[in-house]
Amino acid sequence: MGERGLRGGEDEERLERSDSSISPTTNNLPLVVSFLTAASLLTATCSSPPQWLMRTRKLDKSQGRDWWQRTVSDDVSSRYNWAFIRELMKDLKEARQSDDLSHAIGVLNHCTRKNVGGVMSNELFAFTNSGEPKFIVGDFVEEVCETIRWITDRVITEDGGLGGQETNFEAEVAAAR
Secondary structure (H helix, E strand, C coil): CCCCCCCHHHHHHHHHCCEEEEEEECHHHHHHHHCCHHHHHHHHHHCCHHHHHHHHHHHHCCCHHHHHHHCCCCHHHHHHHHHHHHHHHHHHHHHCCCCCCHHHHHHHHHHHCCCCCCCCHHHHHHHHCCCCCCCHHHHHHHHHHHHHHHHHHHHHHHHCCCCHHHHHHHHHHHHHH
């Protein structure tokens, strides 16, 4: 991912002013790390995005950030409407299980509103080194995607294709609004 590693001019100057024998390859690594973040070291040493993601996930786990991803009861979580997100996920599942296309479309209308329940807040993506949010956000997005796939498959497979179903689908979309 390149030769990045230092955060900017100030860190470079401090590194240049320090003992010239200090380098990432010497036994003075703790001093060098004080100038660099662990994540920027990973960025500088990884050769591919998948390798970077794997290493940042390990770093997140070593720093206890994976616990943060699993929970919705920490201080940050009180700013989000997790109960509403869980309710939407439950409604999407129920709509699919009961084969209720109109209900599924109605729930999707809520799910696709801008920043529903706060799930697209920058804060949720900035806490981990990997940039991954709380697991409930991924579960929510997957539930929305699964419902969209279910609707698409249902509409396309009825009567061997879209055929006359386009009109019915448009009517159900309009009714759900």
